[in-house]
Structure formats: structure tokens, C-alpha cells
Amino acid sequence: MPDLSTTYLGLALKNPLVPSATPLSRSLDRVLNLEDAGAAAIVMHSLFEEDVRNDERMIDRFLVNPDAFGEAAGHLPGSSGYRSRLDEYLEQIASLKSRLAIPVIASLNGASMGGWVELGRELQGAGADALELNAWYLASDPRLSSDALEEHYIALLQQLKAAVDLPVCMKLSPFFSALPNFVHRAEAAGAAGVALFNRFFQPDIDIGSLEVVDRTQFSSSADALLAMRWIAILRGGTGLTLAATGGVHRPADALKMLLAGADVVHMASALLQRGPRALAEVLAGVTRWMEEREYESVAQLKGSLSQHNAPDPSAFARAAYLNALDSFTPPAGVRY
Ligand SMILES: Cc1cc2nc3c(=O)[nH]c(=O)nc-3n(C[C@H](O)[C@H](O)[C@H](O)COP(=O)(O)O)c2cc1C
Numbered sequence: 137m138p139d140l141s142t143t144y145l146g147l148a149l150k151n152p153l154v155p156s157a158t159p160l161s162r163s164l165d166r167v168l169n170l171e172d173a174g175a176a177a178i179v180m181h182s183l184f185e186e187d188v189r190n191d192e193r194m195i196d197r198f199l200v201n202p203d204a205f206g207e208a209a210g211h212l213p214g215s216s217g218y219r220s221r222l223d224e225y226l227e228q229i230a231s232l233k234s235r236l237a238i239p240v241i242a243s244l245n246g247a248s249m250g251g252w253v254e255l256g257r258e259l260q261g262a263g264a265d266a267l268e269l270n271a272w273y274l275a276s277d278p279r280l281s282s283d284a285l286e287e288h289y290i291a292l293l294q295q296l297k298a299a300v301d302l303p304v305c306m307k308l309s310p311f312f313s314a315l316p317n318f319v320h321r322a323e324a325a326g327a328a329g330v331a332l333f334n335r336f337f338q339p340d341i342d343i344g345s346l347e348v349v350d351r352t353q354f355s356s357s358a359d360a361l362l363a364m365r366w367i368a369i370l371r372g373g374t375g376l377t378l379a380a381t382g383g384v385h386r387p388a389d390a391l392k393m394l395l396a397g398a399d400v401v402h403m404a405s406a407l408l409q410r411g412p413r414a415l416a417e418v419l420a421g422v423t424r425w426m427e428e429r430e431y432e433s434v435a436q437l438k439g440s441l442s443q444h445n446a447p448d449p450s451a452f453a454r455a456a457y458l459n460a461l462d463s464f465t466p467p468a469g470v471r472y
Contacts, residue, residue, distance in 0.1 A: 138426040139433035140419075142176075144377050144400040145266045145303040145328045147239045149176035152394060152434055153419055156331070156381045156402035157181050157243045157268065157307075164231050166412075173412035174419040177239040178232065179268055179402070183225045185246020188255060191220035222255060229262035239265035241305070244296070247273035253292055254299040269296055270307040270334055286318055290325050303328035305379065309336070310362055319374055329377035330370075331402065332363045354405035359383030364396045368452050371397025372444030385414070387421025394422075397439035 140151035154177045160166045161180040170178065225242075232240045242264035246252060256267050271289050275282070289306075296304055304326070310333040312318050319330055335355060342349045360383030367378050380393035381402035390401045406414040431437050439445060443452045450456065466472065 138423065138431055139435070140423065140426075142399050142434050142438070144177070144379065145241070145305055146377075147177065147265060147303070149239070149400065151176045151419060152398070152400045153390065153415055153422075154179060154241075154379070154400045154402055155407055155415065156379075156404045157245075157270070158404045158408055160407060161232070162228065164228075164235060167232055168235060169412045170407070170415060171236055171238055173416040175238060175412075175415055176400070177241060177265075178236070179241045180225075180228065180232070180243050180264075182243040182245030182268075182270055183222065183255070183259070185244075185248065185252045187221035188246075188252045191222055222258065226258055226262040229259060229264050233263035241266045241268055243268040243270060243307075245270040247271050247288075247292070249288070249292060249295065253296045256296045256302070256304075257299045260300045260302050264302060266303045266305065266328070267296065267300060268305045268307050268331060269293060272309050272334060272336075282313055286312075286321070289318075290321055293322060293325050293327060297326040305329040305331055305377075307331040307334050307381070309334050310366075315366060316370060316373060319370055319376065323374055323376050327376060329379060329399070330374075331379035331381050332366050332370075333382055335359070335382050335404075352408075354409055355383045355385075357383055357385050357389050360389040360392060363398075364392050365452055367393060367398050368396035368442045368446070371439045371442035384418065387418050387425060390418050390422050391425055391437075394434060394437050395439075395441040397442040399438065 142149050142152045144154070151174060153175060155170050155175050157179045159181050160170065161178055167178055229240060229242055240263070242259040244253060244256060244259070244267060259267060269292070271292050273285060275285055293304065293306060306322050306327050308330055322330060337350060337353055339348050340351055363380045363382045367380050370378060377399040378397060379400045379402055380398035381404070384390050384393065384401050384403050385406040393401045403415055403418065426437065443449045446452065
């Protein structure tokens with residue numbers, strides 16, 4: 137049996153498979169099932185800035201200033217009955233920590249400055265082992281430069297780091313013009329790791345109703361290649377621990393992420409679509425593959441095909457794109 141252990145955000149994990157943020161962590165039973173299936177840690181669903189702000193409004197409205205709202209205030213829960221999203225989140229951390237043997241990583245999701253991120257201190261107090269900061273802002277204003285936005289993300293990270301002693305991971309979007317530079321700055325600002333990449337729900341257009349609609353969209357294994365390439369490029373150039381998130385459904389997807397240099401491999405869509413057995417199957421498949429190839433440990437495997445270690449480093453660069461275009465052959469039977 138190979139040694140599957142790995143280290144992520146300074147946490148010693150029994151293997152590299154970690155469910156990433158999904159609504160599954162709202163249920164203690166579901167997380168216990170994931171732990172039974174072999175999960176080495178759990179990233180909780182996010183506490184969203186919007187929820188925190190809504191809580192603030194509610195508290196101000198009905199608890200601090202009830203008289204200002206006249207009769208309407210009478211229909212609201214009394215001061216002892218109001219449970220904010222933050223309260224619920226803190227209770228869930230404490231509940232998970234009391235029952236799980238694996239580390240619990242809490243997640244903060246939002247982008248603006250202004251104090252909400254300092255709630256990280258409360259997540260720490262509730263027992264979280266580490267924090268994930270998912271800061272993404274849709275930069276649709278042409279006056280906002282990428283430089284200003286990146287500065288903002290770094291300032292947010294610094295604000296969170298000033299509030300907590302816990303290791304902090306930044307979950308990043310794939311939409312950076314110069315990702316290694318940003319990762320370097322995040323490292324200098326005190327991040328312990330990065331998770332690549334956040335996957336966005338894309339609004340869709342229903343051509344029947346002519347409405348813009350939101351639908352849950354799941355990934356496929358093809359999506360894993362995006363994070364795999366950037367992990368391969370970053371490994372060796374940063375001291376941060378690296379999580380690969382996006383498109384891990386099968387053992388081969390997880391193995392590619394590890395060979396590229398990931399310290400942990402996240403799963404979300406596969407767990408939502410197939411349940412905890414998806415994780416158990418990936419874990420069993422990774423172990424079997426390592427045994428067949430006589431790998432002794434994940435440490436030995438990790439990063440062995442990163443850009444730094446690959447026999448042909450240009451395979452991760454632009455040259456690969458040109459080769460792929462050149463090597464296209466029409467499928468049999470298709471007439472152009
Ligand atoms: C239904 C659903 C809910 C999610 N909720 C969160 C969340 O609360 N916070 C977050 O950072 N990511 C969230 N994600 C993103 C996942 O954690 C993951 O990074 C992304 O789906 C890519 O992994 P996958 O290809 O395995 O799905 C969510 C994804 C899905 C499908």
C-alpha cells in the first residue's frame with residue numbers, strides 16, 4: 137500500500153482527496169459519509185459576503201433599531217430568536233469539528249473591503265483549521281484596471297491575515313493575465329496556498345422563454361486540463377501549497393493533477409452527481425495505479441511531470457498549442 141499522505145496549508149492529510157466547497161457541507165451526515173468514503177479534509181460551503189451584509193441589515197433593522205420600523209418590527213423574531221447566517225455557519229463549523237477526525241476548512245466568499253472578511257476571526261474561534269478566501273469580482277467596468285483589482289484582492293487577503301492566525305488559501309479564478317505574478321504576490325502577502333480554479337456559473341439564455349436563466353452546471357473531466365497546466369507551471373516556482381479544483385471525476389483526473397504538482401485534489405461536481413462513492417472510487421483507482429507502477433508515495437509522484445521536471449517543458453507552453461493545431465486529423469467518415 138503506497139503512502140498517500142500529503143501536506144496542505146500546513147495540515148497533515150492522510151491522502152490528497154478533499155471535497156471542495158459545495159452545499160454538501162451543510163449536512164453533518166453527508167460530510168460524515170464523505171469522511172467514511174476517504175475524504176482527507178473538507179472545505180465548507182462559503183459564507184457569502186452578501187449573506188453577512190444582509191445579516192447586518194437585519195440586525196440593525198430589527199434588533200438595534202426596532203422602533204424605527206413601527207408595526208413591521210412586531211412580526212419579527214425577538215432578539216433572542218434571530219439566527220444569522222453567520223451564527224448558522226459558526227454552529228456548523230463547531231458541529232463538524234466535534235464529529236469529524238479530518239480538518240475542516242471554512243470558506244469566505246466575497247470581494248469588497250469593509251470588515252466582513254474580519255469575520256474570519258470568528259470562523260477561527262469556532263474551530264476551523266484553515267480558511268479559504270474566494271474573492272472574485274466581475275470586472276465589467278472598463279475604468280477598473282487589472283492592476284487595481286489585483287491590488288484589491290491582495291489588500292483583502294492582508295485584511296484577513298491580520299484578523300486570523302490560521303493558514304489562508306486563496307481560491308482564484310482562471311481569469312488572470314499573469315497568474316504566476318499574482319500567486320507570487322499572494323505568497324508575499326501571507327497566503328499559505330492557492331486553489332486553482334474557481335468555476336463559475338455562467339448565466340444562460342433560454343431561447344424558448346427568452347429569459348436569462350441560472351442553472352447548476354457540472355464539470356466534466358475535460359475541465360481538469362485548465363488547472364492541471366497552471367499547477368504544472370506554478371509547481372517549483374512557488375512555496376505555496378497547491379490545490380487543484382475543477383473537473384476531477386475519475387482516478388486519471390486526480391493522477392494528472394498530482395503528477396502536475398498538486399498537493400491536494402478537490403472534488404465537487406462528481407460528489408454532487410454521484411455521491412461519496414465517487415471519492416471512494418477515485419481514491420481506490422489512484423491507489424491501484426500507484427501500486428501497479430510501484431510508486432511508494434504521493435510525495436514521489438507529486439510534481440514529477442510539472443513544467444520544471446517534465447522531459448519537455450515546452451509541452452505546457454504555447455508550443456503545445458501549435459503542435460495540437462498541426463496534428464489535427466479529420467475524424468474518419470466526416471466530409472468537409
Ligand atoms: C452546486 C455548487 C455549489 C458550489 N458552492 C461553492 C461555494 O459555496 N464556494 C466556493 O468557493 N465554491 C463553490 N463551488 C465551486 C466548487 O467548490 C468547485 O471549485 C468547482 O465546482 C470546480 O470543481 P468541480 O469541477 O469538481 O465541480 C460550488 C460548486 C457547485 C457545483
